Amino acid sequence: MYLSTKASPQQVREALKARENRQEIVRALSHGQVSRRDLLKWGLFTAGGMLAMKGGLNPFVGNALADSIPTGLPLSPLFGVKPFSAPLPRCDVLKRNPVSSLSPAPTKEANTTATYDIAPALVGGSTGLKGPAEGRPPGPIWAHQGWEKYSPQVAVEVWQRGASACYDYNPQVDSSLNNGIDPKAAVPCSFHPQFPVQNPGNLWTFEGNAPPKLLLARYGEPVLFRHHNDLNPDITKNGGFGRNTISTHEHNGHHGAENDGFAGAFFFPGQYYDYHWPIVHAGVNSINLEAADARCGTPDGKGGITKLPGDWHETMSTHWFHDHMFSFTAQNVYKGVAAMFNLYSSLDRGNETINDGVNLRLPSGRAKDWGNLDYDVNLMLADKAFDQSGQMAFDIFDFDGFLGDTMTVNLAYRPYFEVERRKYRFRILNASVSRFFKLALSDGSQIIQIGNDGNLLPAPAYLSELDQQGIAERFDVVIDFSRYKNGDKVYFVNLAEHQDGKRVANDLSLTEALSGKSPDPCVGRFLEFRIARNAAYPDTSQVPRVLIPNPDLSRIPVARERTIEFGSGAASLKTSTAASGPWGSKVDGGAMLAADIGRVSAAPRAGTREIWTLKNGGGGWDHPIHIHFEEAQILARDGKASNVPLWERGRKDVFRLRPGGSMTITLQFRDWGGMFMEHCHNTVHEDNAMLLRWEIDDSGSPFLRPLPTPIPTPQGVTFQASVLPNGA
Template structure:
């Protein structure tokens, strides 16, 4: 099939030190300095590649060292981050520049949304030693450190109870290897003001700041109001309960360096509860679903990593094809064991990337498929549970909540989570196989009382009316490859200039278009969830999978695919982004800024 012709990418940015264009130039010019000694350089031209990609040198690295399976253990329960009594200096509405805070915008609607005083949290981005596996050496990683022993700290929050999280940047300014010691923390996909969204240009350290901040700083305060979307539209209920989220996560989003910074470990979970999904399986409220809770509500972070022959993390941040990891790290460990009780568990599955897709199945020791119940996608409870499932697919940044009932297995039973998705490079998956490598082992080792249940109705979905569809402005966003970089509508990211200006309170239909047949793009839209209206491949309608018929914030664009998404824009204003969450594509520079504006004359086009 012939390739589509494309224009060269354009950008209007000047080459200054704090400028996205100069940072991207640094990525290109520094390749030789950061290449690993074990790296061999060979051409990457392959059947179907673009003319402008031919002859580009790509890294060929040896496989990661062998690791003995099932000798690392995950804790039986997750220890959540605890709130702190006070923050010093005290939080302020505007940036406390004198106290060491980075130059952010003012917190939106703070007085209105803090009638209940906010709970205070503190995270520190730090470098610390970690061992991914006992067969690999101890090595430095970057993590968000909190008052919990877990590799990826988990924050528990609740709608109606605002939270203020101070995030310090304690990374070493003269670090070694890949990444950059600035941070901008994005809480994916909380409904909050743009100043707390973790905008990529809002990166900061004690001596450096991004183009969309006004000053450097040692920390930045993030205001997470924990309000329901539609807060202004539904004043009686303070938002639309149909739009409550559950499984969120936070990660670094520094412009041009999201992939390497996250690769080093900067990610964690943020679990959000309400009266329906209350986090208490013994809840007496008749509205409560009573899903598995406490130690039996267990988040699992899957990420692909590559290690060099000495066992150290390897990453090539300069090549626009990136590196596909051949080890799956789960909550910081390779091929770990999780000991479970004979009862129901809620597993919150998250793919933090940077590039690998998953098709996860549960099997017994004889590789026979086991069934589970699928209850949520991308943090959104489905209208009804999908029972007797045997596979869940995750593009980068997609989430899925599943219920596994271990009560039917005798003590001593061993089960495995396998990845059946075949993928050979960072461009995307190839197909789903009958079996795959085992990446996580469950051992049923104890009995436990089970008060939980899985009702036949979960959370209703707000419908999109025909009138809303007819009145919606339609924007087309085309995800492409140009000049060896990744583009949207044939342009590179420019975080200082919005490509769309959208009136607050409006709704639109966005057409996400992948005109290519060589790669997949998991497209993430910040701030609001959308509903898929249709999918087409080469102009022909294809079915929308049942698990994608609820609300989503990541939309996997397959080859030659177009997805039409209905979106509402409510309650806050400011700058947000849409980007490919294959972090290689994002950093090279498949991202676009769009703004929500308070006035009604915003009619900017894509």
């Protein structure tokens, strides 16, 4: 994949030239000058999505001096930086404000009264044009569901911007718990103090700065998330990759589709979009309506519990939100349009000292009633690549997937983290484009997995190494550092070795991963834990034997079974709402079709339960499939319930199919309606047509026709008729 450190100067020169040529292709694609269909037509990509074997373009074409030796990709420069020489920054907590702070005030339907001045770069150079300030599609179909019942109580206002220094860093922990980082000092947008500062076109983040952002919310406290698009309206100022139109997906949030980040509901520089996140338990309209069970509740701010309707078994904990722009999700998320989101409840309240018989008392802290972060740490893992000037680079060398050669945690290159001798909780997100991880501690000692995706498991899993973690999966784990002495060091180690973006090539042993012999630059140690001191106060946290059991669905009849296959060789219908690329999906034995956000592939009825079998179409790829909106329970892997390990037996929203494999899952359709997505979260696959739309109406009535598809423009959103295949 990447050049060896022993590569000859000739190999390095040819690899750099090949990368430059490929980056010209990516740049033209991101600027809209060419399409993926053009690349196929011109022979730059094969029908299977592979980069054509052309010298000066493909990194695997033999070089001029030795045709039997592939050039590979040029390694990212490290500027003499050694691993573990800079601290891990905690995530930057977003401000929670009163809803009255928003101007204009949020509205149930999209605000079409307030206008903005459209930048000439968005409309072919025309000047003096205006459009609606809110980019949400207008009208009742895209009105906020449950607006009156779950009126917003907290406002979070953010701006999407190019890289700039952070001057108001707020990790919400004392600097002694954040490696001594001074929160009052400016934090430059670089991956290490000795790396170059990133250009505004190469790195886009929430607020335009690093570290990554973190949103804290509690059940029963609806959030109005106002997202401003403050990116450069000139798409040619994008550093050569990414698209400056965005759509924010709150990954598996339980709310209406108008707030889900539909891939075709994007908005433009100069606009904002109001997302209404009610933060309710699933089953809120059908289960525990009298709000009688304290386990379905939320911290009341005074040490007690406010009881809520819904199913306590559906309580979630660790989410994230990220861009979902149609055909550009991979590039935009890679550029930094991603943040983490912690949800707090009566079960998982983020205060380890409150012993009320409901609170699980997981490692967190004690100063606040809820949401303590002292010993509850978010880790965003991602591989990155850099050009020779140190700017972040993206390279579609083929449609299998993109791999970086530089490991980062919270946008920091191989950092260190000082810990006390006590238990810590780590919420680990795989925020890569195509890379899988498999984590262990360098001494092989125990890791306790307590969560998978947004949910706590029914019971903890005690492991010496974690399972492979697919893109977008979240693993919540507990590590007890009291077993070490002050001054000791232990490391998180990646055991998953890639040769390409298709899948993990080898699960290495701990000894092999630590040997430094792997050709994969992201194998081995990537985060150093420094045991710095004794616990500041007695550790009263615990890991209970029972966490959150799954809902019992046995009494809910199965209304329908579906089979959805994900594979290559897809046919595109070439409509205005279709994507092009080699990937696609096949529903119930139909044709393998490329993504088309105007086509509804499934239309389950509200209030029902279905069983879906997700199949990998073969070819050696691994597809982590994500279903928006509803979580599911896994009934079988490869046809057998016994193949489902303990750490996959909770509720999930990402389903790793493994090469040639399948998963059978069951899911309900409740509480909210609209158009949702399902796709591979290897986002290169997603952007190259492995995505489908499914739809549920909010009245429970069968569809007579599908909802119209939004078509955003800088001057407003129009709609066109959608297609509902027979039998959906």
